[in-house]
Each structure stands twice: as structure tokens, then as C-alpha cells.
Amino acid sequence: MDYGLTEEQKSIISTAREIAQKHIKPVRQRYDAEEIFPWDIVKVLGEAGLFGVYIPEEYGGKGMGVFELVLVVEELSRVDAGIALCLAGTALGAYPILLGGSDEQKKKWLPPLARGEKLAAFALTEAEAGSDATAIQTTAQRDGDEYVLNGTKCFITNGGDAEIYSVMAVTEKRKGARGISAFVVEKGTPGFEFGKKENKMGIRASSTRELIFQDCRVPRVNLLSREGMGLILALKTFDATRPGVAAQALGIAAGALDEAMAFTTTTTVDGETLASHQAVQHILADLATEVEAARALLYATSRMIDKGAKRTTKESAMSKLYASDVAMKVTSTVVRLFGHRGCLTDYPVEKMMRDAKITQIYEGTNQIQRNEIALALIKEAASAATT
């Protein structure tokens, strides 16, 4: 489908595609099996300027937006979603700074992220606070010109490998959701350590670790936005970054479809290619239609965000929900089309199915996306009724 891309956007896609084919494809199976963090790929992506596509030029980026970030993540994830996460996870950690940081804070932390010299991470989830973010227990107690952080975050993407962490902590418990604040905590700050690294079913080249804060003193100048605005900043971040998860899911689905087309048009059963059977053709037609529908929804949402739409919670949630469900459906169908080969690690499709699953879970499970979409629909209906 023609999405009217500019020459610059086409060039970003071709750069990401070339890196994916030349550098990621040859290592993807080994990095997944051995859980290797892709530092060599980080370097290549950084040199190509892809870490900074969504970061304003004044802070060292290319000055583009969510749409271009989505294009990059889709292309990289088409080959390996776990490796792509070094970049997408950094965007998730960078957005609170981008959306809530002062000019000084942006000047300090964004340029090395734009160059890919440092990675970022986003830390909200805790053992007893996943879907319900208001239940977080990590505290940040004000002490003069510092805040003292105590608590443990879990399942943090890029945890341990990132240098810059956007961390949500409770500054005033009695205020509930309005008592949560966002801080930047840099790796190496005394009292900030890393705990267990998770052994995951998919995206295994991406590190997922616990963050442990024990009397960790963070200067007051590391507070993003204002005290009490942390949860709002996290939700605004999700509006901008859930399209990134959708792009990951779309890339996985498109990659699985690429594999299905190559396999069914070259593999013969009883002297005929699989793709010559109408039953198989219909499967391919359905999958391709759903992949394109996911792409159209995602691209429209990303462009809406970049045009400055006030709230895109519903559209961002729809993009993430739809693309991740499509990714799960496409990958499991393609595994089946591959027959016995589908479950062998010699072929990439079983890994794509394992990677797809996570896109239904993180940055809010798909049940939570449905809650958000329904809430927005009900609000829209109520406001239509009063006008």
C-alpha cells in the first residue's frame, strides 16, 4: 500500500532494512539462544543515526517523530524484535525526558541517547504493581536538595545495560496517583544496583532485570516535570510509545509473512508447491490483509501524534492491541504452515512466535488496552450526549 512516504522516510527504512539484513540476520539465532546483548548492533544503529530519529535536532537527533521511530522499529523487528528492543526500549526511557524534562535536562541526557552512545530504560513495574501502576511501593523521600529512593523495580527492559533510567516513585503516598513522581537515575549512582536477570521465552537478546534502590540519593534537579506528575508523565509516555510496541508486533508479523511466502512458493508436496493450493492461498491472503490493516492503523495513529493531537490514548492502545494480536495469529499460523520445520530452531518462525507473545503483554497487557479503549469510547459517548 502507498502511504505517501517522503524521500527521507524511505531512506530511513532502507538504512534500517540494510542493517537488519547485513548485521542482525546473521546473528539473530545465536543472540537469542545465548541471550547476548547486541552491543555491536547498538554501535551500527548509533552510527547510522537511527537512535535519534524522534529526538529534536537541538538535542542531537534527526528532529523527526513517532512515525519515523515506528518505521525503524518495524524494519528491525521484521528480522529480530529482541535486538530491535535496544532501540525501542531506549525510546521508552527517553520519552519521559522528552515530554517532561526541562531544556537543561534534555540537553544533558538526550544527546548521548540520540547518538546511541548511552541506552535508556523506563522503570515503573514492581512485583505487586503491573497493570495497576498506582500500587507502586518504591519511595522517593525529599531530603534538602536530594531525594532518597528505596524500593525494587522488576522486568525492566535494558536493565543493567542502560545508563539512564526514568524511574517512577512515590513522593506523597496519601495523594495516590497524584503522589507519584518521575526521576532520572543514572547507572553508577550509589545505592542503585541491579538484581536478577530474567530468563525469557522470547526477545532473549534483550536484557530484562530488577533495579534495586537502597538509600539511593538523587539530586533534586533529576526530578522530571513537577512533584506528583510522574504517573501522568508515564501515561503520556505510553501514548507515544505504545505505537512502538505495535511497530515491533507489526515487524514480527510482516517478517513471518515474508518467511511464509518464501516457504510456500518453494516447498513442494506431491509435486506441487504449497502456494498452489487454494486453501494455503486463502490463509496467506487473510494474513497479508491483517498485516496491512495493522500497518494502516499504526501509521495513521503515529501521524496523528506527530501532528500534535491532544490525546491519542485510544488510538495508541488500538494500534498496540491490534498489531500484537495480529502478530500472535500470523506467527502461530506460519509455524503451522511450516509443518515439522515450524518447531525447529533451524527456521526463524518459532522464534518469531515466541517474540510475538510479549507484545501482547508489556506496556500494558491487551486487557488493559481494551479497558483504555472502552473508557475513551464511553467518555466520547457521554460528551456527545451533552453537546
Ligand SMILES: Cc1cc2nc3c(=O)[nH]c(=O)nc-3n(C[C@H](O)[C@H](O)[C@H](O)COP(=O)(O)OP(=O)(O)OC[C@H]3O[C@@H](n4cnc5c(N)ncnc54)[C@H](O)[C@@H]3O)c2cc1C
Ligand atoms: C519482557 C518484559 C519486559 C518488560 N519491560 C518493562 C519495562 O521496561 N518497564 C516497566 O516498567 N515494565 C516492564 N515490563 C512489565 C510489564 O509492563 C507488565 O508485565 C505488564 O504491565 C503486566 O503487569 P503484570 O505482569 O504485573 O501483570 P498483572 O497486572 O499481574 O496482570 C495479570 C493478568 O491480569 C490481567 N488484569 C490485570 N488487571 C486487569 C484489569 N483491570 N482488567 C482486566 N484484566 C486485568 C492482566 O491483563 C493479566 O492477564 C516488562 C515485562 C516483560 C514480561
